[in-house]
Amino acid sequence: MHQPPAVALGIQGVPSTSPRLYNQDLAPTQMAGRRWSAYSIFTLWANDVHSLGNYGFALGLFALGLGAWQILLALGIGAVLLFILLTFSGFMGHKTGVPFPVMSRIAFGIHGAQIPALIRGGVAIVWFGIQTYLASLVLRVLLIALVPGLKDLDGNSILGLSTLGWVTFVFLWIVQVVIVRYGMDMIRKYEAFAGPIILVTMISLAVWMFVQAGGSIAWSTSHSLTGGEMWRTIFAGGALWVSIYATFVLNFCDFTRSSTTRKSIIKGNFWGIPINMLLFGVIVVVLAGAQFKINGTIIASPSDIVQTVPNTILLVAAALALLVLTIAVNLMANFVAPIYALTNLFPRKLNFRRAGLVSAIIGLVILPWNLYNNPVVIVYFLGGLGALLGPLFGVIMADYWLIRRTRIDVPQLYSEVASGSYFYRNGFNVRAIAAFIPAAVISLVIAFVPVLEPLSAFSWFFGAGLGAVLYFALADRKRTFRDVSGEPIAVPSVH
Structure with missing residues (x-):
């Protein structure tokens, strides 16, 4: 069972709230x-x-x-x-x-x-x-x-x-x-x-x-x-x-x-x-x-x-x-x-x-x-990091809106309990990472390979779209948990 939100968030002595994940600035705004x-x-x-x-x-x-x-x-x-x-x-x-x-x-x-x-x-x-x-x-x-x-x-x-x-x-x-x-x-x-x-x-x-x-x-x-x-x-x-x-x-x-x-x-x-x-x-x-x-x-x-x-x-x-x-x-x-x-x-x-x-x-x-x-720094370093933002956006939006349908167990975001909703595998969702990597590579290729220059302006859209599609395809929606209102909803599997 989940603890009530008021108990699970940031009160000393509550084991489900990890000090490695929580402080007052990271806590939800009331x-x-x-x-x-x-x-x-x-x-x-x-x-x-x-x-x-x-x-x-x-x-x-x-x-x-x-x-x-x-x-x-x-x-x-x-x-x-x-x-x-x-x-x-x-x-x-x-x-x-x-x-x-x-x-x-x-x-x-x-x-x-x-x-x-x-x-x-x-x-x-x-x-x-x-x-x-x-x-x-x-x-x-x-x-x-x-x-x-x-x-x-x-x-x-x-x-x-x-x-x-x-x-x-x-x-x-x-x-x-x-x-x-x-x-x-x-x-x-x-x-x-x-x-x-x-x-x-x-x-x-x-x-x-x-x-x-x-x-x-x-x-x-x-x-x-x-x-x-x-x-x-x-x-x-x-x-x-x-x-x-x-x-x-x-x-x-x-x-x-x-x-x-x-x-x-x-x-x-x-x-x-x-x-x-x-x-x-x-x-x-x-x-x-x-x-x-x-x-x-x-x-x-x-x-x-x-x-x-x-x-x-x-x-x-x-x-x-x-x-x-x-x-x-x-x-x-x-x-x-x-x-x-x-x-x-x-x-x-x-x-x-x-x-x-x-x-x-x-x-x-x-x-x-x-x-x-230094043009090299601006174009390749900052431009390269910027090209990664589209795939990240695609994965996060697909997970929140399409997979979870906006239902989030907020207290679990601060818990390191292995059975927690967002613990996945040792704290990492390998499915999200697996969706992000190929989307990021393709986004970078479109942004920087000269022969694809006509498409470079659209690299963010390619990255975001591909990241969303790959994650939606990879996510396992069989496992459920109960959100703070107690309603069962589908989430990706931790396996």
């Missing part, structure tokens, strides 16, 4: 402590969608030869798919109240969950350092604009970074560490503060560029794509837009575990994804089209425009907004995941605050500016 409203989720997307990296991607579509309506269509296709994927992923967090590493125990086993958690955390921790470095570049531009003499500190190199570069990087590093030390609720508050600032700044920048271009824009470049190539690029753009969020669709439960209702997830996602992404697309079209009309060049990032703002006060305001944005994106996309991954790895030693400091230290000592400037 309904009384949930504070992420629809607005909280909306501002999360208001920040992340308008990140400088996303603008660089969308502006690249303009450079490839897509016109205004084609860019909006590509982003729209991706937005619809993301709304569906993120909503279903978010529901998982709301129902169980657990973070991603604990959620992974359902499909991969109580110890096998380290595989998806560390892959997701590894991708994030490198990008945390890189994004902090990119933010420091904006801060350097800002400081030099205010104090031109500081440019003298920007010409030397200490481990690949100038003196001014080190000062700005360490300053932003400290700011993020301080915010994270106050936990997820402080991150929620920061996102709510940053969201409106970003939206107002980006809309204002688009309006300013529209006026600078004389009230009209170029709707495309002189080498616009047509026919089959145009449609392939549109669908590839939509697929890549989904791939950009491959990290978030995997661990969105880290945030929705604190959502107030399922309706708050739907509402926050609706305004934050399709509606907000449509606004993002319009801003991209205006910025790219206005700049192209003015001098025939294609910008790579909104920061390129900010540096040309003639008024120092406006330049400072815009640069500060970009800093607020980059920190907001970094906190939610690249800081939370490795914190939970490390906490899951060492629950007796690390909590949210300590794991945040460890993550930040790793993000510093890897000297991320050197990694960012």
Whole structure:
């Protein structure tokens, strides 16, 4: 028999709760402590969608030869798919109240969950350092604009970074560490503060560029794509837009575990994804089209425009907004995941605050500016890890929605009892791993083999689909257990 949930979760002396699997930060979020409203989720997307990296991607579509309506269509296709994927992923967090590493125990086993958690955390921790470095570049531009003499500190190199570069990087590093030390609720508050600032700044920048271009824009470049190539690029753009969020669709439960209702997830996602992404697309079209009309060049990032703002006060305001944005994106996309991954790895030693400091230290000592400037690292290491996220998502979603049909015995996620629902074989679900490996290999082949380059944009979909199909085929649904409500449901066999 299962112990009652109140007894089985985290009370000293209860043998079924393992200290190797449980601490207060990994415990399910209780309904009384949930504070992420629809607005909280909306501002999360208001920040992340308008990140400088996303603008660089969308502006690249303009450079490839897509016109205004084609860019909006590509982003729209991706937005619809993301709304569906993120909503279903978010529901998982709301129902169980657990973070991603604990959620992974359902499909991969109580110890096998380290595989998806560390892959997701590894991708994030490198990008945390890189994004902090990119933010420091904006801060350097800002400081030099205010104090031109500081440019003298920007010409030397200490481990690949100038003196001014080190000062700005360490300053932003400290700011993020301080915010994270106050936990997820402080991150929620920061996102709510940053969201409106970003939206107002980006809309204002688009309006300013529209006026600078004389009230009209170029709707495309002189080498616009047509026919089959145009449609392939549109669908590839939509697929890549989904791939950009491959990290978030995997661990969105880290945030929705604190959502107030399922309706708050739907509402926050609706305004934050399709509606907000449509606004993002319009801003991209205006910025790219206005700049192209003015001098025939294609910008790579909104920061390129900010540096040309003639008024120092406006330049400072815009640069500060970009800093607020980059920190907001970094906190939610690249800081939370490795914190939970490390906490899951060492629950007796690390909590949210300590794991945040460890993550930040790793993000510093890897000297991320050197990694960012090395194309091999970006393409093969980070790209390779990213290609693994699709198969992980496929296995986890198939297990939760198709095999278990959303019925989870949450207390058993923290138990090392051999007869436990998620113990499988010594804590590892070999069926999930067996489904993940071939799906991951095929995803990597599609992503990197030159002859398959036309399909590379769709590698996440191939990986996720194959992972789901293989796991569904391999899972043994004969064995049953009783969930916390006492209802018998089918789960994969431990054999």
